[in-house]
Amino acid sequence: MDYPGAWPSPPATSPANRALALLRRRGASLAHRLLPRCCALCSLPLDDPAERRLGWCGSCAASLPGVDAPRCPVCAQRDPGGALLPRTAILAGPARGLPCQACRNAPPPYERTVALADYAPPLDRLILALKFGHAVSLAGPLGAALAARIDFPLDLVLPIPLSAQRLAERGFNQSWLIARAIAGAHGGAATRGKSPAHEAGVLTRVRHDPPQSLQPLRERAANLRGAFGCQRDLTGLRVALVDDVMTSGATFAEAARTARNAGAAFVATIVAARTPRS
Template sequence: MYRLKSLVSRWLNDAFPGSCLLCGSDSPDALLCPACAADLPAPPSACCPQCAEQTTHGERCGACLTDPPHFDQTLAAFHYDFPVNRIIQALKYGHQLAVAKWLGYRLAALIKPGEQLIVPLPLHPERLRERGFNQSMEIARAVGKQLNLPVDHCSLFRNRPTQRQADLPLKERRKNVRGAFECTADMTGKNILLIDDVMTSGATLNECARVLKLHGAAHVTAVVAARALKH
């Protein structure tokens, strides 16, 4: 049933475009009308190159200097604020799969040549059955198609269900996902694009990057549609 719902939603998105997702005005060739697209909050011009948190001059933030994450770089298309939160929620909870394609194209524009493999953040099978699809996988497919890169959706997986990160205080999130991922492939020497929809604390992406590095990954770039900022 969930798979059928996802397929029907995908078909409707492709068959009946034409309205701006945010304001409902005519937008026959794009997800958003030009006015709404121009209002989307961009990430800060000066941010930490490792975690994309806002900094004064683009230097590494204190958190990354004190306790460096396992991912080497973060690329974000938007700042997670209104109305970007509505766009991502339309994908995540409204099954608006056209959003994934739209986000994927914007992320692809940020990525420089030299990457080798795309890995979407995995969902546990229980969560996947609940939602019907993996939003990170849908975004990853769009990025892979745009860049002509392979998408590995099998090697990295969740070995146990975890509490929703959004329901936990920031200090509890790293503990919640510790040991929740496994990798079955040899990633030796690979440059990996690890894709998710939103980065808040970065705990889940950090744990995934840790596992990928344990399996030999040379470089892991966290690629997210939106970055939630502390300030």
């Protein structure tokens, strides 16, 4: 129905509307066809539309390594109590649990870490497929699953940047894809319904380093000093730094220091997978 002052809309049967409706139907069916048909983790066929949207099957989701394990709220290492804290102390602590002994001895420059599961089979295969197999559609489900675990408000979600050389080699930054998905999905009650922004290019890689995985753990922190730059004022902002995997935490620590120097009031780190302590 047309109202005074409104633009007259074309009749529903007009050729323009019929073409639009056809395009919408085709678009929806194309989007459905583009969803994965097989579980990214076990390769079994996905029949459930919800599982197809997720990208992996329900039994794989439930069996991710350490997906429900208690983790240190600061560094996301599994079993934060371990031999050092009795289980009762964890249960008696804040709802999120107490920081692990390592975080209490030497608090890292970030307040919280959120991880989906351990970097172990089959989650490692999924991350390698995203990173090197160009299975970029996996970033969306990963980001949504991570966003569901974030119980604190955020203003800004920043991917850990690749160097210009590595970005050129790979063609995309998997961390940016995950960060974008997290920002899109985050916005529940804990965040007062407000979705954070996600921005590439705020944190920049100042120089090209050899891959961290090729360096001894002890040397990573020293090699990373001054590796990042920050291109905007973050004063008072609650910032999340996003990457696919956290191993020693050295990359996140240096990026968090850079964000803090730019004024960030709160820094969290968010990773798809956490490498367990060896």
